Amino acid sequence: MRIKDIQNIFHHELDELYGKEEVNSFFFMLTETFFGLERFALALDPEYTISKEQETPLFAALSELKFEKPIQHILGKAHFFGLEFCVNEHTLIPRPETEELVQWMLDGIDNFKLEKLRILDIGTGSGCIPIALKKNLPNAEIIAIDISAEALKVAQKNAEMNEVDIQFIQADVLHLESLNFNRENSKLFDIIVSNPPYVRNLEKELMRKNVLEFEPDSALFVEDNNPLIFYDKIANLAKANLQPNGSLYFEINQYLGKEMIDLLTEKQFQNIELKKDIFGVDRMMKCGKL
Numbered sequence: 001m002r003i004k005d006i007q008n009i010f011h012h013e014l015d016e017l018y019g020k021e022e023v024n025s026f027f028f029m030l031t032e033t034f035f036g037l038e039r040f041a042l043a044l045d046p047e048y049t050i051s052k053e054q055e056t057p058l059f060a061a062l063s064e065l066k067f068e069k070p071i072q073h074i075l076g077k078a079h080f081f082g083l084e085f086c087v088n089e090h091t092l093i094p095r096p097e098t099e100e101l102v103q104w105m106l107d108g109i110d111n112f113k114l115e116k117l118r119i120l121d122i123g124t125g126s127g128c129i130p131i132a133l134k135k136n137l138p139n140a141e142i143i144a145i146d147i148s149a150e151a152l153k154v155a156q157k158n159a160e161m162n163e164v165d166i167q168f169i170q171a172d173v174l175h176l177e178s179l180n181f182n183r184e185n186s187k188l189f190d191i192i193v194s195n196p197p198y199v200r201n202l203e204k205e206l207m208r209k210n211v212l213e214f215e216p217d218s219a220l221f222v223e224d225n226n227p228l229i230f231y232d233k234i235a236n237l238a239k240a241n242l243q244p245n246g247s248l249y250f251e252i253n254q255y256l257g258k259e260m261i262d263l264l265t266e267k268q269f270q271n272i273e274l275k276k277d278i279f280g281v282d283r284m285m286k287c288g289k290l
Helices: 003-018 020-035 039-044 052-066 071-075 096-107 128-136 149-161 201-206 229-241 257-266
Strands: 077-080 083-086 118-122 141-146 167-170 189-194 242-251 270-276 282-288
Touching: 003 020, 003 039, 003 052, 020 039, 020 052, 020 071, 052 071, 071 077, 083 128, 083 149, 096 128, 096 189, 096 242, 096 282, 118 128, 128 141, 128 149, 141 149, 149 167, 189 229, 229 242, 229 257, 257 270, 257 282
Parallel strands: 118 141, 118 189, 141 167, 189 242
Antiparallel strands: 077 083, 242 282, 270 282
16 A cells, blocks of 8 residues: 555544644654655655555554554654653653753753762653763763652663663652762762652643553642642752752642742742743743752
8 A cells, every 4th residue: 555545544534633733743753663764755755655564553553543542652762852762651751841951951050060960860750851961961970760660661771772871769759768879978969850740630631641541640640739749858858968059950830830939938949940841831940059
């Protein structure tokens, strides 16, 4: 069958669910992954034909997309900060907003006059934050923790695939009394960063099926009556484990910016900054320890 005809089937089956442009994006991601065909190649040869056997993975992907399975899970990979990451049901899919958080951190590194930074990522998931940082800060010592052993397997695989050395540790941040993950004598961190669970249960109705049914609840949701539980714990740990003039970075719930400022102010952090993402919503916070 012609690739063009299969593409038309994709549009017929999926346009109402996703929209034409997103369906095109899915289709070209699939053909590039399965056949090594770039988009322009198909445009140059609209008669390009594949065998019945080659059609099988495309139609299997079509069936999964109809059930709103994320394209990244179908392909088993996602892209973040110019790097490729393995993803599965045990990790969140890396998002563009988190890329902005990483860039904000890198932009602020000039404020540190150290040859070797010590950085901690809390709730690492796929490892996208520490791996992206390590690729850009090869001399940094980076430690990443997560409660999920399965997520850490994915993160370790991604670190190996991207050829970076990161220390991954399984730990539940809500039950940590300290962050004494020192390899040598130094115990304090220059930077602590976290993208913890922050979506309230009341916000589930705003989310698409591809997130609710295919990404891990434990990495997404918090109880409505205590939505800042992770931020409160991490801020307390940061106060005790950041170097003087060290920085704490968060990705946050867009609806809780004021509450986050109040929380960090109460804990006597300094230079609190709230930053919007590319979609114009409050998404990132930075503060410092004196």
